[in-house]
Amino acid sequence: MVDALQGLLQGLFGSLFPLVWTLLKIVLIIAPLLLAVAYLTFWERKVIGWMQVRIGPNRVGPWGLIQPIADGLKLLLKEVVIPTGSDKAVFLIAPMFAFAPALAAWAVIPFNDTLVLANVNASLLYIMSITSIGVYGIILSGWASNSKYAFLGGMRSAAQMISYEVAMGLALVVVLMVSNSLNLGDIVQGQGQGYFADKGLGILSWNWLPLLPMFVVYLVSIVAETNRAPFDMAEGESEIVGFHVEYSGMAFAVFFLAEYANMILVSTLASVLFLGGWLSPVGFLPDGILWLFVKISAVLFFFLWIRATFPRYRYDQIMRLGWKVFIPLCLIWLVVVGCWMMSPLNIWK
Amino acid sequence: MLESYFPVFVFILVGIAFGFAPVLTGLIVAPHRPDSEKLSPYECGFEAFEDARMKFDVRYYLIAIIFILFDLEVAFLLPWATIFKEIANTDSVRWFGFIEMMVFIAILVVGYLYAWAKGALDWE
Amino acid sequence: MEFKTFVFYFLSAILVFAALRVITSRNPVHAALFLVLAFFTASGVWLLLQAEFLAMALVLVYVGAVMVLFLFVVMMLDINLDRLREGFWGYLPMGAIIALLMVGEMGLVLGGNYLGLFESSVRQAGADESNVQAIGRLMFTEYVYPFELASVILLVGIVAAVALTQREKRKNKSVNPSQQVFVKARDRVRVLQMPAEKRD
Numbered sequence: 001m002v003d004a005l006q007g008l009l010q011g012l013f014g015s016l017f018p019l020v021w022t023l024l025k026i027v028l029i030i031a032p033l034l035l036a037v038a039y040l041t042f043w044e045r046k047v048i049g050w051m052q053v054r055i056g057p058n059r060v061g062p063w064g065l066i067q068p069i070a071d072g073l074k075l076l077l078k079e080v081v082i083p084t085g086s087d088k089a090v091f092l093i094a095p096m097f098a099f100a101p102a103l104a105a106w107a108v109i110p111f112n113d114t115l116v117l118a119n120v121n122a123s124l125l126y127i128m129s130i131t132s133i134g135v136y137g138i139i140l141s142g143w144a145s146n147s148k149y150a151f152l153g154g155m156r157s158a159a160q161m162i163s164y165e166v167a168m169g170l171a172l173v174v175v176l177m178v179s180n181s182l183n184l185g186d187i188v189q190g191q192g193q194g195y196f197a198d199k200g201l202g203i204l205s206w207n208w209l210p211l212l213p214m215f216v217v218y219l220v221s222i223v224a225e226t227n228r229a230p231f232d233m234a235e236g237e238s239e240i241v242g243f244h245v246e247y248s249g250m251a252f253a254v255f256f257l258a259e260y261a262n263m264i265l266v267s268t269l270a271s272v273l274f275l276g277g278w279l280s281p282v283g284f285l286p287d288g289i290l291w292l293f294v295k296i297s298a299v300l301f302f303f304l305w306i307r308a309t310f311p312r313y314r315y316d317q318i319m320r321l322g323w324k325v326f327i328p329l330c331l332i333w334l335v336v337v338g339c340w341m342m343s344p345l346n347i348w349k
Numbered sequence: 350m351l352e353s354y355f356p357v358f359v360f361i362l363v364g365i366a367f368g369f370a371p372v373l374t375g376l377i378v379a380p381h382r383p384d385s386e387k388l389s390p391y392e393c394g395f396e397a398f399e400d401a402r403m404k405f406d407v408r409y410y411l412i413a414i415i416f417i418l419f420d421l422e423v424a425f426l427l428p429w430a431t432i433f434k435e436i437a438n439t440d441s442v443r444w445f446g447f448i449e450m451m452v453f454i455a456i457l458v459v460g461y462l463y464a465w466a467k468g469a470l471d472w473e
Numbered sequence: 474m475e476f477k478t479f480v481f482y483f484l485s486a487i488l489v490f491a492a493l494r495v496i497t498s499r500n501p502v503h504a505a506l507f508l509v510l511a512f513f514t515a516s517g518v519w520l521l522l523q524a525e526f527l528a529m530a531l532v533l534v535y536v537g538a539v540m541v542l543f544l545f546v547v548m549m550l551d552i553n554l555d556r557l558r559e560g561f562w563g564y565l566p567m568g569a570i571i572a573l574l575m576v577g578e579m580g581l582v583l584g585g586n587y588l589g590l591f592e593s594s595v596r597q598a599g600a601d602e603s604n605v606q607a608i609g610r611l612m613f614t615e616y617v618y619p620f621e622l623a624s625v626i627l628l629v630g631i632v633a634a635v636a637l638t639q640r641e642k643r644k645n646k647s648v649n650p651s652q653q654v655f656v657k658a659r660d661r662v663r664v665l666q667m668p669a670e671k672r673d
Contacts, residue, residue, distance in 0.1 A: 026359065083391075104363075107361075120357065162541060182603065442575070467635050
């Protein structure tokens with residue numbers, strides 16, 4: 001069927017065919033992603049509701065399932081207020097800076113050993129560099145709004161994001177040391193080998209176990225990086241005002257989408273880098289894309305769970321955790337893994 | 350190699366389009382009835398009494414500078430980390446490749462400790 | 474026209490436009506943003522030259538880190554444009570000389586290459602070979618000393634940044650988060666067993 005479609009499109013578009021075919025594949029990635037983003041917001045409200053012995057949204061549609069769509073429609077019909085004295089152009093492109101990297105990074109994510117849009121050599125490097133652009137959305141929206149609260153909030157969040165980017169980068173370096181490749185597909189394949197994988201217990205061969213401290217650093221860093229509770233200095237709903245206070249309507253919706261799209265992206269990365277991607281945890285079950293989705297959902301649930309559980313960090317505590325705990329921990333573990341690989345006990349041959 | 354980057358290129362363009370499209374539709378579809386109170390920046394009910402873009406604590410610059418330096422360190426570590434498995438399993442270069450990087454990291458740790466001792470990483 | 478050529482001209486056009494706007498836009502934040510755009514498209518051009526690692530590192534380091542600092546500085550210093558423009562004519566001759574020198578240098582490098590004065594020693598990487606690994610291999614064999622020197626330069630950078638922004642410890646009532654984390658409940662709360670006392 002795919003071949004027939006390919007042939008049809010080739011006839012229709014001629015030399016433009018590769019472009020059309022790529023666009024089609026991109027739509028196949030983005031459409032489910034946006035749906036997942038919409039229902040992640042719904043799932044978050046439900047889960048936090050249950051954890052706090054409430055019901056959560058249940059009015060719009062059966063079990064409240066239409067709620068995210070109703071929210072989207074409402075935001076669409078709200079006025080996009082552009083405050084006086086703001087820099088109009090920068091004000092309007094700032095949401096794009098937040099959202100576009102969260103989408104563009106998906107170009108190189110492998111879904112299973114063959115299903116990947118762009119199988120480039122340096123895919124992890126690409127993701128690291130493209131996601132580092134996301135901080136501009138925050139800085140620019142804070143500056144362009146011409147509001148002190150937004151400006152202070154933007155600076156605060158930007159400093160927090162760059163602080164955790166260092167810890168994240170160092171954790172990824174340790175993953176690279178044991179993987180011998182920058183390609184995400186190869187990194188997953190590398191986790192499928194080892195003593196336990198041969199015994200049929202693949203779950204113990206994945207990177208999370210030998211690199212456990214890095215896994216913890218990465219998990220906490222991605223929460224800080226996406227500005228989520230308990231590190232939500234960007235917008236502590238009940239206490240402090242964040243960088244997007246002046247945004248309304250669809251301009252705000254893009255920031256909202258970007259936050260959840262980023263959550264899904266970093267959860268996917270955590271699954272691919274530390275939790276064995278599409279590999280099956282036990283030998284007697286087949287590998288497959290479903291495992292990847294299960295792992296992503298588990299990491300996303302972790303996001304919601306800690307949001308419902310922990311009180312908010314203070315800003316100096318956040319900075320201390322990033323600079324004084326995670327960076328030394330990463331450096332030490334980098335040396336430990338280096339020595340481990342040089343010793344006869346090396347498990348990554 | 351370049352062919353595999355074609356989808357990435359297209360994806361970046363699509364991502365940018367998706368970043369702009371909702372804002373544009375919002376501007377077109379949604380009502381637009383501005384008044385001076387609505388458009389005034391949020392200041393907890395006060396009138397804005399000075400320019401919002403003000404001078405800032407030097408600590409933010411310091412964090413940004415230290416971030417650049419550590420980002421560079423990561424950029425230097427990346428090529429080494431990618432071939433480290435190869436190095437560790439090749440007898441002729443293993444100790445050379447290992448010690449070389451340990452020296453690199455040790456020099457940077459000195460800088461890190463200096464910054465720590467001087468209180469540059471504190472946030473009071 | 475080959476597609477690669479089209480992409481090259483597409484990116485170059487954006488790059489030249491962005492670079493021009495960097496020096497012509499009146500708002501320093503806009504100028505910094507155009508510089509971001511210039512870096513990003515330049516990395517696209519480098520990618521066309523198959524320099525994967527350099528292209529990504531350009532975005533990672535320059536767009537992701539250096540320009541963030543630039544924006545911090547530009548946003549938070551009150552830059553008075555009128556006062557900046559005051560000395561324009563006075564500085565013009567000096568600036569023009571430096572600009573001419575730079576144009577001359579670039580002309581030498583590019584022209585020399587064009588006329589075939591230098592032997593080109595650029596090795597094309599194989600199709601499957603990862604650029605990053607090739608760079609890694611070279612960097613840790615042939616270029617060890619420059620590499621270690623780079624770390625010394627980074628060290629100097631850290632020390633200089635910390636020393637230059639060194640300030641007095643302010644006297645405030647901030648708590649030390651480290652001490653706070655390591656607080657034990659029994660240091661703070663004492664649970665006593667007391668017999669009930671009867672009132673008479």
